[in-house]
Amino acid sequence: xxxxxxxxxxxxxxxxxxxxxxxxxxxxxxxxxxxxxxxxxxxxxxxxxxxxxxxxxxxxxxxxxxxxxxxxxxxxxxxxxxxxxxxxxxxxxxxxxxxxxxxxxxxxxxxxxxxxxxxxxxxxxxxxxxxxxxxxxxxxxxxxxxxxx
Numbered sequence: 371x372x373x374x375x376x377x378x379x380x381x382x383x384x385x386x387x388x389x390x391x392x393x394x395x396x397x398x399x400x401x402x403x404x405x406x407x408x409x410x411x412x413x414x415x416x417x418x419x420x421x422x423x424x425x426x427x428x429x430x431x432x433x434x435x436x437x438x439x440x441x442x443x444x445x446x447x448x449x450x451x452x453x454x455x456x457x458x459x460x461x462x463x464x465x466x467x468x469x470x471x472x473x474x475x476x477x478x479x480x481x482x483x484x485x486x487x488x489x490x491x492x493x494x495x496x497x498x499x500x501x502x503x504x505x506x507x508x509x510x511x512x513x514x515x516x517x518x519x
Contacts, residue, residue: 413446
């Protein structure tokens with residue numbers, strides 16, 4: 371794949387043009403990501419509400435029937451249940467890593483095997499989250515880019 375970027379003055383918004391020889395899954399995935407780039411989720415911190423770009427989310431976790439969204443700089447409460455949030459981020463690179471947590475694959479720096487066939491994911495901000503055995507195949511497939519697991 372060849373990427374050509376050109377700065378052009380006078381535009382009112384960014385334009386993306388994709389030229390392809392065959393409309394395959396890679397092209398479809400790329401277009402979905404571009405189309406959803408400006409998708410947001412609402413979150414609250416004390417009494418303020420924020421719009422969180424889905425691509426800026428690191429992970430979301432359910433604790434005591436409340437959902438929290440973690441970004442690079444903030445932790446915000448979300449009104450959605452974890453399963454509802456997972457449905458909203460469908461099409462992005464999110465995967466469930468345990469019963470109470472979903473994670474953005476794009477912010478995983480590395481994964482390490484722990485005892486009892488579990489994994490620990492280290493995020494780009496240095497934070498570590500554990501992956502349970504049940505969700506190992508999904509995260510390994512997403513992290514390595516394989517579709518066969």
